[in-house]
Amino acid sequence: MSGAETRHGAIRIWFFAPPANIRGFIWILLSTFSFMAMVMLVRHLSDRYNTGELAFWRASLGLLLAPIFLRRGQSLFRTRQFDLHLVRNSLHFVSVAGWFYAISTINLSVGMSLQFTVPLFTIVLAILILRERVDAARWIATALGFAGVLIILRPGMEPVTLAAVAAIVSAAG
């Protein structure tokens, strides 16, 4: 085993070592930090690169960086559900493109607020696709969340921009 592989293995062991709840907390925190860094970087680069370019460099350089972050060997490619990957990533790409366009164009605080509609879409899709039961408390929370979106967008009082629509489409994706 090479030195790089040993080091990679040690990082993975360290990464998976903490108890499940602590690991979940750390991972969500790290994920949130990474995605916030992404928002700032897209905002910084958006005056020189269009949405498609940013998505292209993100994906292509992401593939080049894969050996650093991801597992090596053939197990990386192994999946029995490529069709689901294709569907998920097609929808996800619409979400990414919408989000990149939105944060390049509108006020970041508005964009981030609109991203908080993700739980609203999650509840609706959980009912439609997963056939989950939703209790009254969650319906009330969903309605309040939707009211919050209307307060931000003020349809009828202010023009609803394409970027705001893109942010909501991104949240749905």
Add this chain to the structure above:
Amino acid sequence: MRDCSSDTIVFYMNVIHLPMALCTAWAMGGIGVPGWTDLPWLVALAASVTLGAFVFFGEVPVIWA
């Protein structure tokens, strides 16, 4: 039952997004070669997304189920 590791999910995310992004970029005016000063920022963008997605998908169903 989980079928794919977060590594695989992130890998296929980048693979499938690549041609879609290429088409989108061409439709929006084309792709330019990034300058040396922008390259670190673009690498940081790719790294932040790859790392963020890896930890986001990492074992989440096991932890929160």
